[in-house]
Amino acid sequence: MIETGALRIGGFSRVFVWRPWRRVAIASLLLGLAIGACLSLGKVPLAPLELAAALSAPGSDLGLIVWQLRLPRTLLGAMAGGALALSGWLLQQVVRNPLASPDTLGVTGGASAAAVGYLAFLAGTFGSAWLPLAAASGSLTAVGLVYALSWQQGVTPLRLVLMGIGLSAMLAAVTMFMLASSPLSTTLSAYVWLTGSVYGGNWTEVSQLASWFVSALLVMVPLTRFALLAPLDDALAVGIGVRVQLLRGALTLLAAGLAGIAVAWGGAIAFVGLVAPHLARRLVRGPGAAQIVMAGVIGSAMVVLADLLGRTLFLPLDLPAGIFVAAVGAPFFLGLLIRQVR
Amino acid sequence: MTTIAAHELTLGYQRRTILDALSLTLPEGRISVLVGSNGCGKSTLLKALARLLLPWQGNVILDGRDIQRQPTRAVARLLSLLPQQPMAPEGITVRQLVTLGRHPHQSWLAQWSEQDERKVEQALTRTELSEFAERRVETLSGGQRQRAWIAMAVAQDTPLMLLDEPTSFLDLAHQMEVLELLASLNRESGKTIVMVLHDLNLACRYADHIVALRDGRIHAQGTPHEVITRQRVKEIFQLDCQVIDDPYFHTPLCIPFARREGR
Numbered sequence: 001m002i003e004t005g006a007l008r009i010g011g012f013s014r015v016f017v018w019r020p021w022r023r024v025a026i027a028s029l030l031l032g033l034a035i036g037a038c039l040s041l042g043k044v045p046l047a048p049l050e051l052a053a054a055l056s057a058p059g060s061d062l063g064l065i066v067w068q069l070r071l072p073r074t075l076l077g078a079m080a081g082g083a084l085a086l087s088g089w090l091l092q093q094v095v096r097n098p099l100a101s102p103d104t105l106g107v108t109g110g111a112s113a114a115a116v117g118y119l120a121f122l123a124g125t126f127g128s129a130w131l132p133l134a135a136a137s138g139s140l141t142a143v144g145l146v147y148a149l150s151w152q153q154g155v156t157p158l159r160l161v162l163m164g165i166g167l168s169a170m171l172a173a174v175t176m177f178m179l180a181s182s183p184l185s186t187t188l189s190a191y192v193w194l195t196g197s198v199y200g201g202n203w204t205e206v207s208q209l210a211s212w213f214v215s216a217l218l219v220m221v222p223l224t225r226f227a228l229l230a231p232l233d234d235a236l237a238v239g240i241g242v243r244v245q246l247l248r249g250a251l252t253l254l255a256a257g258l259a260g261i262a263v264a265w266g267g268a269i270a271f272v273g274l275v276a277p278h279l280a281r282r283l284v285r286g287p288g289a290a291q292i293v294m295a296g297v298i299g300s301a302m303v304v305l306a307d308l309l310g311r312t313l314f315l316p317l318d319l320p321a322g323i324f325v326a327a328v329g330a331p332f333f334l335g336l337l338i339r340q341v342r
Numbered sequence: 343m344t345t346i347a348a349h350e351l352t353l354g355y356q357r358r359t360i361l362d363a364l365s366l367t368l369p370e371g372r373i374s375v376l377v378g379s380n381g382c383g384k385s386t387l388l389k390a391l392a393r394l395l396l397p398w399q400g401n402v403i404l405d406g407r408d409i410q411r412q413p414t415r416a417v418a419r420l421l422s423l424l425p426q427q428p429m430a431p432e433g434i435t436v437r438q439l440v441t442l443g444r445h446p447h448q449s450w451l452a453q454w455s456e457q458d459e460r461k462v463e464q465a466l467t468r469t470e471l472s473e474f475a476e477r478r479v480e481t482l483s484g485g486q487r488q489r490a491w492i493a494m495a496v497a498q499d500t501p502l503m504l505l506d507e508p509t510s511f512l513d514l515a516h517q518m519e520v521l522e523l524l525a526s527l528n529r530e531s532g533k534t535i536v537m538v539l540h541d542l543n544l545a546c547r548y549a550d551h552i553v554a555l556r557d558g559r560i561h562a563q564g565t566p567h568e569v570i571t572r573q574r575v576k577e578i579f580q581l582d583c584q585v586i587d588d589p590y591f592h593t594p595l596c597i598p599f600a601r602r603e604g605r
Contacts, residue, residue, distance in 0.1 A: 006454050015441075015454035222450050229445070231432070235394055235425035240498060241418025241446035286433045286478075 020290035023283050027294060031078075031301045038074040038308045039066050043315060068202075076201035077307045077321060078300040079213050080266025081276070085299025086220065087259035088273030089280065089292060093230040094251050095157040098281070101274035102259035105164040105252070106142035108270040109171035111263040114138020116175050116190045120182045123189075131193075132208065132264035139260035142167060147252060154245045160252070196269030196322025198307055209265040216258050227251055228287045269306075269322045272299050275333050282336065302329060343370050344420050344501040344534065346391060350400035353390055360386045362558040363400065368551070373528050373535045375545040378555035379579050384538050385426065385506055387555065391536065392423040392504050418446035422495035426506040430479040436490050437475040440465050443497035465497035469523060485516030492523060503527070505537040509544070517541070521548050546570055546593040554578045570594040 007014045039055075040046045044065055046054060054062035084102060091100045102108055118134035146167050150159040175194075179187050192199070220227075226247045229237055237244050259273060280295035306324035313319075347367040354360040360383045368374045376384040389395045391402055393409045402409040409417060422443070430439055443465070444458045466472045469489045474482065479490055488508060495503055508524070509517040525548055527533050539545045545552060546566035553563045556578050562569045571594070575583050581598055588595040 006459060008454070008456070011451050013452045013454045013456075013458075015459075225448075225450065225453065228431075229442070232442070233425060233429055235389070235392075235423065236428050238394055238414060239392065239418065239423035239425070239495075240442060241415035243414055281433070286435060286438065287431055 017288065017290070020284040020286070020288065020294075024290050024294050024297065027283070027297045027301070031297050031304070034301050034304050034308070035074055035078065038077075038304055039070045041308060041312050042070060072203050072206045073198050073201040073307065074304055075206050076198045076209060076265055077303040079206075079209050080198065080262040080269065081272050081299040081301070081303030082296040083213055083216065083258045083262035083299075084266075084270060084273040084303075085276035085280070085295040086216075086292065087255045087262065088299075089277035089295040090220075090227055090251055090255035090258070091273075092277050093227050093287075094248055094255065095161055096231045097157070097161065098278060099274070100161065101270060102139075102255070102263075103168065103270045103273070104161055105256065106146050106167045106171060107139040107256055107259040108263055108268050109168035109175075110142020110145075111135040111139040111260060112194055112268055113171045113175045113178075114141070115193050116178045116182075119190045119193070120178050120186050123186070128189075132205070132261075136260040136264040139263060140256055142171060143252065143256035143260075147249070155248055192320055193267045194322075195320035196263075196267035196325065197310075197320035198266055198303075199311075199318055199320065201265075205265055209261060212261040213258075216254065216261065219254055220258075223250060223254060224289065224292065227292075231287075266303065267320065267322060269303060269325050271322075271326050271329055272302050275329050276302060278333070279336070343532075344405055345370055345403075346421070346502060346534070346536070347403045348387070348391065348400070349403055351387075351390060351397050351402065352399040353386070353395055353397045359398075360558050361390065364558065364560060365400075366553065366560060366563075368534065368536055368553075370534055371528070371532050372550035373525065373537075373548055374551040374553060375549035376536070376538045376553050376555060377540075377542060377545055377578070378561075382555040382578075383558040384555050388504055388506050388536065388538055392421065393417060394423075415446045418498065418500070420500050421502045421504065422498040422500040424491050424495055424503070424505040424508055426510065428491055430487075432480075434479055435476055436471055436479055436482070436493070437462065437466070439479055439490055440471075440475075440493045440497045443494040443499075446498065461497050461499055465493040468496055468527075469493040484512055485519055488512060488516070488520055489523065492520065496527065501532075502534045503536070505535070507538050507540065509539065509541070517544065524548070542570060542575070542596045543588075543593075546595070547588070547591050566593050570596060 005016045005018065007016060040051045046062065050062065054060065054066045057063045058067045088101045091102065091105060092098055114137060115131060115135040118131055146160065146163045147155060150163045179190055226242065229242055230251060234244050263270065276299035277295040279298050280291050284291040284294045302325055303321055306328065307321035309324040310319040310321045349365055351361050351364045352359065364387065376387060378384045386395065390397060393402065396410065404412065404417060404420060440462050444461060447458065466475055469492055471489055471493055474486060479487060482490060509520055512520065521544060524535055528535050549566055551563065552566050552569040554561045554569050554574065561578055562574055570585060572583060572585050575581060575596055583596050583598045585594050585596050
């Protein structure tokens with residue numbers, strides 16, 4: 001049976017469908033376990049009890065490993081994955097196509113071009129501290145450009161996608177040109193960034209990303225009601241009193257912002273933005289808050305686990321998480337699609 | 343009550359004019375049907391009435407004021423719209439779809455008031471969809487799906503309903519079902535209904551007021567008896583026909599002949 005309940009306090013009212021939240025709770029639990037595994041595993045593996053001891057003693061040797069090396073890196077990955085997944089979910093709603101992702105609208109393309117440009121021309125003078133900001137502004141600029149180019153008395157989802165793909169191709173060419181014409185050291189650091197890595201994440205980065213992420217979430221909460229309406233035909237949406245163009249612009253901007261901050265601090269791991277919302281739709285049928293939270297949780301878990309594999313599977317090598325997001329995520333995704341077709 | 347009218351409405355797509363200085367007042371609390379051949383502008387007129395298209399000149403007057411100058415949410419509390427072949431979001435249930443109709447009555451704070459719940463239940467009962475409420479819209483048959491869309495408009499609880507070809511793609515039995523439902527909404531709740539229909543005979547049976555369009559202008563309007571005559575049908579559709587009295591409903595019944603040979 002469907003367990004639907006209404007929550008009404010004075011003028012405040014919401015409808016709740018409880019069933020999908022069970023799966024969300026299970027997924028969150030699994031995410032918690034994955035984060036636990038990230039804190040325990042590595043060059044120095046810790047048993048659960050040792051982990052607890054290390055966590056309670058940040059000054060000890062093991063505490064230092066957990067608090068200064070593993071925890072910030074894990075949190076960075078979790079937030080970047082969550083933000084990308086939410087961004088992908090929003091864009092798939094706005095564009096009404098499950099194939100949309102932050103890549104499609106040029107987010108990753110813009111961030112990559114800006115990041116590589118920064119590493120090639122500015123990192124020498126300013127150091128790498130400003131890299132996230134460069135990447136984030138690159139992605140926002142790219143999306144702004146895509147939006148402006150698509151504008152014709154309003155924007156239609158199809159035009160957005162086509163313009164996004166076109167601009168992404170151009171930006172990829174620019175990125176490749178800069179990579180090919182730069183000295184090898186630049187190229188190497190650029191490659192790590194492009195694959196997507198949370199290597200060497202520290203608390204400064206965590207707090208920067210966290211403040212942006214929380215701000216984006218605060219914007220997202222009141223917009224959720226409208227995000228759920230975005231897949232409706234324009235005619236239907238206008239019919240029930242939605243200001244379609246305003247809403248489309250706001251949601252696209254929010255999605256670009258979320259993906260922008262994610263790639264700024266986590267590198268170009270944008271595949272998460274395609275797969276996580278897709279999986280969430282499978283696991284939580286029907287649009288709603290549960291589906292959104294599910295997407296975020298899956299995105300976080302994907303990046304966290306990919307990073308865990310990257311730094312433990314080929315010890316002592318520390319490989320970028322982006323490799324494993326694609327290497328493990330893609331076959332899983334394809335398998336899912338094949339099963340669905342049958 | 344709510345009135346809707348078009349005043350000197352001119353609009354089109356790109357450079358092509360579709361409607362040419364068209365003025366029209368639709369009777370309150372009645373069923374009006376727009377008829378005409380393909381491309382005559384009847385769907386365009388309906389869209390303009392629903393504020394989906396911006397007029398080049400003239401305006402649509404809802405309750406005495408220009409519809410384009412009223413907040414779209416306020417308009418949505420007066421006027422609901424069922425477009426041609428609407429698409430439902432993936433995975434949505436009938437109840438969720440019908441609930442969407444409550445959007446213009448909701449705010450961020452109040453997203454499921456007792457009023458919302460009651461109106462959704464009423465709409466489901468009214469359209470005989472209660473037993474399908476938890477089904478996904480994509481699993482419904484064509485007729486049920488159309489009822490679900492109408493239920494959404496019913497939940498929106500507006501005095502005025504606009505429908506663009508609500509019976510296309512339905513078999514005869516389901517066409518009748520949808521039209522009966524709309525007629526009962528008009529009869530029992532006093533809703534003003536404006537719709538585009540292709541079937542002249544069904545239009546005659548259900549309409550209080552028929553508006554026949556030709557080349558973006560109103561060719562004739564009035565009761566079915568006034569509008570659907572042999573001469574008029576020939577002018578509107580370039581089609582020869584014989585109009586007889588429907589032996590059961592006593593509305594005009596149009597028997598079409600071939601366009602060329604005729605009689």
